[in-house]
Amino acid sequence: PEVPPLLEVNNIEVVYSDVILVLRGLSLKVPKGEIVALLGANGAGKSTTLKAISGLLKTEDGEVTRGDVTFAGERINGIDPHLIVRRGIFQVMEGRRIVSDMTALENLRLGAFTRRDREVGDDIERVYGYFPRLKERTGLAGYLSGGEQQMLAIGRALMARPKLILMDEPSMGLSPLLVQEVFGIIRKINQDLGVTILLVEQNARMALSVASYGYVMEQGKVVLDGTAAELADNEDVKEFYLGGH
């Protein structure tokens, strides 16, 4: 029998402020242990899709008005974001949203807010293993470079020991070298820890290099999906998202 996906989004419609219809029947699946890419132009509704899953939509006056979000076999639409974190979903927001007037270490501890176990200290060391630079930075997180802030945001997500990480534009604002580095770490986290990742990216080339499967969104719907290899080879994807090469 077929294994049900860890995350299934089925035909959702999302409305902001009761009027603005942004998602119009969006469906996607994320199998356990995989990296799935969600691609599409600015304003297609990628961030909204992640927020519909994490529950953060509520904080922006948005609502899922139709369809279902199912995680580990249970329907989670309408649940408060902090309870969704407890179920094992952690969103790394676009623009990083670290707490700038706390240190990197304090930010990492914040990521573990749902946990009561005593292994938090070990996990901080493990995050430093992925991001050694964070250990050296003892000042306020607001003074970290863009790349370091992105690393801290990913490290903070790991501290929650999530089953699923929703990543919004990890390449944003980073130099090409840092993009390579951050994507290398994303791949490693997925392989070492078995964390499932749904990845929103403008940088389709990088996203498809780490993902096993991908979806392309336009105007609030999926218009194309396939394995990462199929998408990388698709003429429309090449023309619109891979710069024609």
Ligand code: ATP
């Ligand atoms: P980007 O990469 O630019 O963030 P995206 O594909 O992630 O694009 P969304 O951010 O999900 O797209 O936005 C989709 C549409 O929803 C846009 O037209 C945007 O203006 C609108 N939108 C997003 N957030 C809100 C909000 N809080 N209230 C009203 N409209 C919103």
